[in-house]
Amino acid sequence: MTQDATEQRVLDAVAARRELVNDAIDEELPMSEPPRLWEATRYLLEAGGKRLRPTVVLLAAEALADVEPLSADYRSFPALDDATIDVMAAAVSLEVIQSFTLIHDDIMDDDDLRRGVPAVHEAYDTSTAILAGDTLYAKAFELMTNTDAPPEHALEATRLLATTCIRICEGQALDVEFERQTDVLPEEYLEMIEHKTAVLYGASAATPAVLLGADEETVEALYRYGIDSGCAFQIQDDVLDLTVPSEKLGKQRGSDLVENKETIITLHARQQGVDVDGLVDADDPEEVTEAEIDDAVAELEAAGSIDYAREKAQELTDRSKQRLAVLPDNEARSLLEDLADYLITRGY
Amino acid sequence: MTQDATEQRVLDAVAARRELVNDAIDEELPMSEPPRLWEATRYLLEAGGKRLRPTVVLLAAEALADVEPLSADYRSFPALDDATIDVMAAAVSLEVIQSFTLIHDDIMDDDDLRRGVPAVHEAYDTSTAILAGDTLYAKAFELMTNTDAPPEHALEATRLLATTCIRICEGQALDVEFERQTDVLPEEYLEMIEHKTAVLYGASAATPAVLLGADEETVEALYRYGIDSGCAFQIQDDVLDLTVPSEKLGKQRGSDLVENKETIITLHARQQGVDVDGLVDADDPEEVTEAEIDDAVAELEAAGSIDYAREKAQELTDRSKQRLAVLPDNEARSLLEDLADYLITRGY
Numbered sequence: 001m002t003q004d005a006t007e008q009r010v011l012d013a014v015a016a017r018r019e020l021v022n023d024a025i026d027e028e029l030p031m032s033e034p035p036r037l038w039e040a041t042r043y044l045l046e047a048g049g050k051r052l053r054p055t056v057v058l059l060a061a062e063a064l065a066d067v068e069p070l071s072a073d074y075r076s077f078p079a080l081d082d083a084t085i086d087v088m089a090a091a092v093s094l095e096v097i098q099s100f101t102l103i104h105d106d107i108m109d110d111d112d113l114r115r116g117v118p119a120v121h122e123a124y125d126t127s128t129a130i131l132a133g134d135t136l137y138a139k140a141f142e143l144m145t146n147t148d149a150p151p152e153h154a155l156e157a158t159r160l161l162a163t164t165c166i167r168i169c170e171g172q173a174l175d176v177e178f179e180r181q182t183d184v185l186p187e188e189y190l191e192m193i194e195h196k197t198a199v200l201y202g203a204s205a206a207t208p209a210v211l212l213g214a215d216e217e218t219v220e221a222l223y224r225y226g227i228d229s230g231c232a233f234q235i236q237d238d239v240l241d242l243t244v245p246s247e248k249l250g251k252q253r254g255s256d257l258v259e260n261k262e263t264i265i266t267l268h269a270r271q272q273g274v275d276v277d278g279l280v281d282a283d284d285p286e287e288v289t290e291a292e293i294d295d296a297v298a299e300l301e302a303a304g305s306i307d308y309a310r311e312k313a314q315e316l317t318d319r320s321k322q323r324l325a326v327l328p329d330n331e332a333r334s335l336l337e338d339l340a341d342y343l344i345t346r347g348y
Numbered sequence: 349m350t351q352d353a354t355e356q357r358v359l360d361a362v363a364a365r366r367e368l369v370n371d372a373i374d375e376e377l378p379m380s381e382p383p384r385l386w387e388a389t390r391y392l393l394e395a396g397g398k399r400l401r402p403t404v405v406l407l408a409a410e411a412l413a414d415v416e417p418l419s420a421d422y423r424s425f426p427a428l429d430d431a432t433i434d435v436m437a438a439a440v441s442l443e444v445i446q447s448f449t450l451i452h453d454d455i456m457d458d459d460d461l462r463r464g465v466p467a468v469h470e471a472y473d474t475s476t477a478i479l480a481g482d483t484l485y486a487k488a489f490e491l492m493t494n495t496d497a498p499p500e501h502a503l504e505a506t507r508l509l510a511t512t513c514i515r516i517c518e519g520q521a522l523d524v525e526f527e528r529q530t531d532v533l534p535e536e537y538l539e540m541i542e543h544k545t546a547v548l549y550g551a552s553a554a555t556p557a558v559l560l561g562a563d564e565e566t567v568e569a570l571y572r573y574g575i576d577s578g579c580a581f582q583i584q585d586d587v588l589d590l591t592v593p594s595e596k597l598g599k600q601r602g603s604d605l606v607e608n609k610e611t612i613i614t615l616h617a618r619q620q621g622v623d624v625d626g627l628v629d630a631d632d633p634e635e636v637t638e639a640e641i642d643d644a645v646a647e648l649e650a651a652g653s654i655d656y657a658r659e660k661a662q663e664l665t666d667r668s669k670q671r672l673a674v675l676p677d678n679e680a681r682s683l684l685e686d687l688a689d690y691l692i693t694r695g696y
Contacts, residue, residue: 032518033518034518034521034522034525036521036525037517037521104478104479104482107475107478108474108478126455126456127455127456127524128524130452130456130478131452131456131520131521131524133482134481134485134513134517135517135518137482137485138511138513138514138517139510139514141489141506141509141510141513142514145503145506145507145510146507150499151499151500151502151503152499155493155499155503155506158503158506159490159493161489162486162487162489162490163490165482165485165489166483166487169479169482169486170380170381170382170385170483172479173384173476173479176475176476176479177382
């Protein structure tokens with residue numbers, strides 16, 4: 001298939017599941033008392049989102065159970081033994097965790113906008129945003145205990161969720177620390193994004209394997225699939241920030257450079273002796289010119305730093321797809337492979 | 349026994365378990381990477397705390413298993429079937445949840461001091477405090493999945509923890525809302541403190557019953573014991589704020605009045621037609637005089653509001669002790685009864 005056809009196939013698969021996930025979010029997070037708190041917990045979830053992580057959960061379940069995509073009810077999904085499992089509850093749980101981390105991260109990073117709308121701490125206030133995140137956090141654990149999976153599998157999935165959340169917090173803490181440092185090695189940066197971003201993809205891919213009763217090797221392989229493609233996804237984000245026109249990106253191209261945010265690209269460039277701090281003079285995205293960004297990108301290209309990131313992302317994506325060899329060769333597995341490609345070929 | 353003898357007995361029981369709990373906290377939360385994050389997670393736990401909730405966990409386990417207090421190893425504790433269970437992991441889990449809620453509450457309430465030391469967001473910064481709370485939150489869930497209890501019991505205990513955390517968030521949201529309202533009914537206030545404070549006592553008492561495999565009636569009775577005595581504890585806090593001399597209280601007596609914080613006492617007084625807003629003119633605890641507080645307290649006494657609170661606390665305590673009738677009649681149960689008494693007879 002051409003790249004465009006692959007992309008369309010992935011987008012269709014994501015869109016079909018997004019609708020079901022959105023319905024499930026409505027069911028699992030009904031309005032409750034006190035209303036302001038529950039409105040705030042739903043606010044960001046309702047503002048949009050591709051639902052990539054739930055899509056990974058649902059596709060991995062379909063690949064494992066070796067069923068035709070979208071043919072089995074996600075709410076009573078066939079496990080590898082005779083059990084039926086609510087894999088949708090697990091999918092919603094992971095999206096709810098993602099939402100909680102975004103709400104708290106936006107407070108920490110003082111980001112006012114998210115998904116095109118004011119961040120929760122702006123739309124409400126910081127206290128409500130902290131509390132909405134805390135509520136979602138508990139809700140995610142409650143959901144993970146309510147999949148009807150055999151208790152030993154449900155407990156293992158819940159433990160994986162807890163460990164994943166600890167890793168995410170450690171990753172976020174490293175990210176904050178790295179912002180103050182310029183001598184971070186590209187390998188350390190990769191470890192940070194593995195913790196901060198990729199482990200949630202890892203958990204998304206591995207959780208259905210745990211719940212459905214797959215063997216350890218399969219669980220581990222799916223976990224690594226998520227980790228590798230999640231890291232590639234994050235690296236691609238850094239590449240896109242420099243290479244996609246501002247109007248397509250929805251924000252100033254090169255804003256990471258303007259805001260002195262270290263990425264794998266700048267860290268590689270520093271290793272090559274590039275004066276990264278001198279690349280862009282402006283320190284406000286509204287004051288920088290396209291010409292200035294063009295020059296900076298050219299210098300980073302010349303140092304091989306953008307290619308370094310692209311190659312790293314490609315290498316991780318290739319490896320992530322190889323991990324899927326443990327799964328039966330079926331349509332859902334092929335969609336998971338395409339999804340990994342999509343994460344680094346997407347234009348924005 | 350005299351009140352003093354009962355109190356000493358409770359304090360001894362708490363102190364003996366506190367030492368073991370503190371050792372377990374050290375074991376379960378070792379320093380890790382990144383150091384600043386893990387230091388911040390441990391900071392408030394190390395600053396002190398009576399460890400009342402873990403004590404409830406451990407005493408309830410001993411009462412249920414009908415063993416001599418402190419005779420069985422909490423790390424391999426005899427369940428009601430043949431299993432051995434790490435009830436200490438559950439005890440630490442609940443203390444860790446308590447610590448997480450304090451860290452986030454102090455940010456929301458803008459409280460600078462906690463346990464006599466700067467709050468985490470003051471000692472570090474707000475971002476680190478949010479993240480330290482989030483890390484503890486996940487750690488508590490991880491601990492609850494690691495008690496070695498049979499998976500169905502462990503899963504049930506983890507679900508109870510999740511539900512409890514949702515209730516706590518709802519209670520905190522109600523508390524914030526009530527601060528803006530003067531027409532809250534005493535019954536609504538009671539519901540708020542049940543959510544905000546008492547459910548964690550409920551979970552502390554019920555969790556060992558779930559883990560040890562007690563029947564539903566016993567789990568429910570212990571949960572209600574915790575709820576009732578937890579509510580009584582919180583009401584007593586409101587009484588103490590008005591009746592204990594400032595030097596013993598460690599802060600200005602009557603500070604709730606000065607800060608216009610509604611309590612069950614002021615809400616009752618409003619119902620009796622007392623002009624609560626006019627009771628104290630000062631709006632800074634450092635500017636109020638003892639004479640002004642004396643007059644305010646006299647007016648609240650005359651309206652029967654302080655007695656109303658005392659009677660409510662006593663009624664809840666009596667009921668909480670009756671709940672324990674489901675347990676074998678043993679030394680640990682008697683200590684749980686004394687603990688309920690202590691929560692409302694304690695001087696400060």
